[in-house]
Amino acid sequence: MSDSASNPDKKSADIVMLGRCPMCKKRATLEYRPFCSKRCADLDLAKWIGGSYAIPAEEADITELDVMDPTLER
Numbered sequence: 001m002s003d004s005a006s007n008p009d010k011k012s013a014d015i016v017m018l019g020r021c022p023m024c025k026k027r028a029t030l031e032y033r034p035f036c037s038k039r040c041a042d043l044d045l046a047k048w049i050g051g052s053y054a055i056p057a058e059e060a061d062i063t064e065l066d067v068m069d070p071t072l073e074r
């Protein structure tokens with residue numbers, strides 16, 4: 001982090017190496033690489049979370065409520 005941050009030449013080389021955003025195929029940016037923007041980074045993150053969390057999340061919430069419900073009903 002220290003080397004590339006203090007070396008502007010390395011930064012421009014990084015931009016060349018960034019390639020393209022895997023989400024929309026636009027040119028990736030240094031800030032959000034390998035994505036082109038925060039939006040695409042978020043989309044990818046959502047994709048990963050969506051695969052393993054988003055769908056079961058509702059069930060997980062219900063399970064949590066189930067644990068809490070008896071306490072509330074009493």
Ligand SMILES: [Zn+2]
Binds near residue numbers: 022025026040
């Ligand atoms: Zn993109």
